[in-house]
Amino acid sequence: MPSYRFSRFVVSPKRRVLLCDDREVPLIPRYFDLLVVLLARRHEAVHRREIFDQVWTDAIVSDSALNQAVRTIRRALGDDPRAPRFIRTVSRHGYQFVFADVVEAEDDVVTTNAAGPAGAEGDAPTRSDASGDSFEPLLTRVTSPASSESEEEDKREAAEMLHALGTAGALERLGTRQGHASARALLRDTRWDVPGAGDVPIAGAPDALTVARKLVAIRLRRASRLVARRWAAGSIGGGAAGAAAGAIGGLVLAAMPGSGAPAGVAPALAVIGAGCGAAGGAGVGAGLAVAEAVTRSARTMALVAGAALGGALVGTIAQWTSRWILAALFGLHVEIGGSLEGLVIGAAAGLGYALATRRTEGGLAAPRGARRLRAALITAALCAAGALAVAAADRPLVGGTIHLVARAAEGSQVSLAPLGQLVGEPDFGVLTRALIASGEGALFGFGLALGLTRR
Numbered sequence: 001m002p003s004y005r006f007s008r009f010v011v012s013p014k015r016r017v018l019l020c021d022d023r024e025v026p027l028i029p030r031y032f033d034l035l036v037v038l039l040a041r042r043h044e045a046v047h048r049r050e051i052f053d054q055v056w057t058d059a060i061v062s063d064s065a066l067n068q069a070v071r072t073i074r075r076a077l078g079d080d081p082r083a084p085r086f087i088r089t090v091s092r093h094g095y096q097f098v099f100a101d102v103v104e105a106e107d108d109v110v111t112t113n114a115a116g117p118a119g120a121e122g123d124a125p126t127r128s129d130a131s132g133d134s135f136e137p138l139l140t141r142v143t144s145p146a147s148s149e150s151e152e153e154d155k156r157e158a159a160e161m162l163h164a165l166g167t168a169g170a171l172e173r174l175g176t177r178q179g180h181a182s183a184r185a186l187l188r189d190t191r192w193d194v195p196g197a198g199d200v201p202i203a204g205a206p207d208a209l210t211v212a213r214k215l216v217a218i219r220l221r222r223a224s225r226l227v228a229r230r231w232a233a234g235s236i237g238g239g240a241a242g243a244a245a246g247a248i249g250g251l252v253l254a255a256m257p258g259s260g261a262p263a264g265v266a267p268a269l270a271v272i273g274a275g276c277g278a279a280g281g282a283g284v285g286a287g288l289a290v291a292e293a294v295t296r297s298a299r300t301m302a303l304v305a306g307a308a309l310g311g312a313l314v315g316t317i318a319q320w321t322s323r324w325i326l327a328a329l330f331g332l333h334v335e336i337g338g339s340l341e342g343l344v345i346g347a348a349a350g351l352g353y354a355l356a357t358r359r360t361e362g363g364l365a366a367p368r369g370a371r372r373l374r375a376a377l378i379t380a381a382l383c384a385a386g387a388l389a390v391a392a393a394d395r396p397l398v399g400g401t402i403h404l405v406a407r408a409a410e411g412s413q414v415s416l417a418p419l420g421q422l423v424g425e426p427d428f429g430v431l432t433r434a435l436i437a438s439g440e441g442a443l444f445g446f447g448l449a450l451g452l453t454r455r
Contacts, residue, residue, distance in 0.1 A: 002104040004039045007085070009077065010037060014107040018076065025076050027197030030055055030362060031069045038087065042097040045090040058371070059363030060455060064222050064275020068193060070095055071157055115354070135173045138162050142186055143179030157370050159183070159190040167191065167198030176206045176220070185214035192296050192362065217296045222294040226364055230292075230452055234285020235278050237451020241443040242277020243399070246270040249399060249416075249436070256418040276398045281448050283314025284346045288353060288452060296326070300358065304350035315339045322401075332408045337395045346399075348386025349445050352379035353452065366455045379449035380442040387441025391434045399436040401429050 004011040010019040012035050018025045027035065033055045038046060048066060056065075070087060073079075079086045088098045141158035144151075162170035170187065174180050188200040188211070202211050220227065250266030287310025288303055295302035319338025326332040356375035357365035367375055387397060396404060403416040420432040 001107055003107040004036075005103040005105055006101060009084070011035060012107050014275025027076055028195055031193075034066075034069050035046060035073050038095060038097040039102065041185065042099075042102060043307065045088075045096040046094045048094045051094060056363055058365065058367050059360050060226055060366045061363035062222055062226055065223070065363065067153065068156060068160075072151075072160065072193060075157075075160070076431050090341045134165055134281060135170060139164070139170070139173055139177075139183070142183040143174075143177060145179070155186060156190055159186045160194050162187065162195040163197035167200065171200065181207050181210040182214050184211045185218055188215055189218050197393055219294040220290070223364070227286075227289045227293050230289035230364060231282065231286040231452050233451040234281035234288065234448055235451070237447040237449070237454075238281020238285065238444055239274045239278030239447075240451075242273035242275070243270045244273070244281075244447075245277070245398075245440050245443045246273025249273075249419075252422075253416065253419060256421060261418075273398060274404065277444055277447065279314050280342065280345070281319060281451065282309065282344065282445060283310040284349050284448060285452060286310050287346065288350060289364070291350075300351070300354040303354040304347050307350030307353070308343050308347035311342035311344075311349070312339050313342070315346075317344020318342075326405065330409065334401075334404050334408050336401055336404070339370060341395055341397060343391050344386045344390050345383055345441060345444065348382045348441070349448055352382030352445060355382075357453075366453050368455070372450070372453050375453055376446045376449040380444075380446035383445025383448075384438040384442035387437040387444075388434055391437035396433070397437045397440050399440060400428075400433055 001014045003013070008021050009025075011017075012019070016029070016032060018027055018032065018035065034051065037051060037054050038142075049065065051066060052061070055069075070089075071081075074081060074084075076085055078084050081087075081089065084098060086097060086099045088096050090096055138158045138161050142155050142162065144155070146152040146155055167187070171184070174183055174187075184200065184202075184205060188202065191197040191200050202208050202215070205211055246269035247266050250261070250269035253261045253269075254263050254265055286306045287306035287308070291302040291306025292299070315338035317338075320337055322336045322338070323334070326334055326336075353375065356378040357367065360367075365375070366372075390397060391400070399416060406416070416432070416436070417428045419436070420427050420429055423429075423431050423435060425432050
C-alpha cells in the first residue's frame, strides 16, 4: 500500500494521515477515503456512483454530502474550485485528481504536529486566532438568508470554516444576532464533518425550540429524496412479508383436516396480509427514515421513538377504519386493535434496526451481503418478541383479528381454530395465538429491514 506525494502533501493510506510539510491535516475518515480513491484513480474521472459505492459502502447519502466532502478536501489542500490544481469537477459525471506530479513511494510516513485546514493556495495549514476578526465575515454569511442551493452550500462552507477557527468562539460571537437560530442549527449540523469541531448544544441555547426545528428542516431538506425512497422501500418490504404470511397461513389452514376453508383462502389472506404489511411498513418505515435522517446523536432512542410513532399512527388509522367498515357494511362489532399493537411492533422494529446498524455514520444505513441479512434477522427477532408480548396481553394481530371477525360473521369458513391442532390445542388457544403472532412479527421485521436497507 504506497503513499502518495504531491506538491507539499503526503497521503499515507496505511497510517491514514494527510500531511502538509510533515504536519498532519485532520480529515474525517470518509473524506480521507475519498481522497485516496481519487489519488489511486487519478488517470480517470471517477463517477459519483462509483464514489458512493467505494467510500460510503455501508450507508446511503445524498449528492450534497459528496459535494461537502469534496469541498472539505479542497479546503484542506488549499485548492480553488474555480482554478483547481488538485481536484477537478467533471460536469454531470464526478471528480478527478488532476495534479500531474504525483509520486507513489513506500509508506514510511512519520507524523508530527497536527494542523488546521489549509488557507490560501500552497499555504501550510494554520488555525486562525479566535480573538481576531476572521469570524465576522463568516458569521455574516451563516446568518444571511439563502434563496438558492448554491447560497445554502456557501453557508455550509462558512459554518465549516467557523468550526476550524474555533466552535466556542464562533458561538460566543454569534450570540443572539438576527438569524442566530438558523446559524446555530447549521453549526450543529456541520460539526460532524469538521475534525476537532466542538459541541454545539441545543438544550439551554437561546431560542432552543427554533434551533431544533431548523436543524430538523436542514437535515430533512438535504435527505428528502432518500427518506421518500426508504419509506417506499419499507412499505414494499412490509407488504411482501404480509403477503407471504397470509399465503402460508391460508395454505396450511386449507390443508388442515377438519378445516372448512377452501383453497381460495390462501390468495385472499395473502391480499389481506399484503395490505396490512404494506400499511405497517409505510408507517414504521417512514418513522425510521425520518428519525435516521434528522439525528446524528442519540440515534437508537430516535429510531425507536420514530418507528413507534409511525406504527402507532398507522395502527390507529387501521383500527378505526376497520371497525367502521365492519359495522357499516356487515353489522359486526368486533374489538379490533391497532394503536397499541402498532406502537409496540414499531418500537421493537426500531430497536432491532438500531442495534443492527449502530455503526453506521453519516448517512442512512445500507449494509451489504451478510451484514444486511444479519440486520434483517435481528430486526425480525425483536419484532417477534414484540408481537409475542402483544399476544400475551391478549391483543390480536392480523391473524388473531381475522379469527375474531370469522367467529363474529355467520357462515365464515376461515376460522383459524383448526391451526390449534398443530400445537395440540382444541381451539385457537394461547399457544396458537402466540405462535401465529410471533411468526407475523418476525416476517414483518425481516421484510421491513430488507426493504429499508436496499441500496
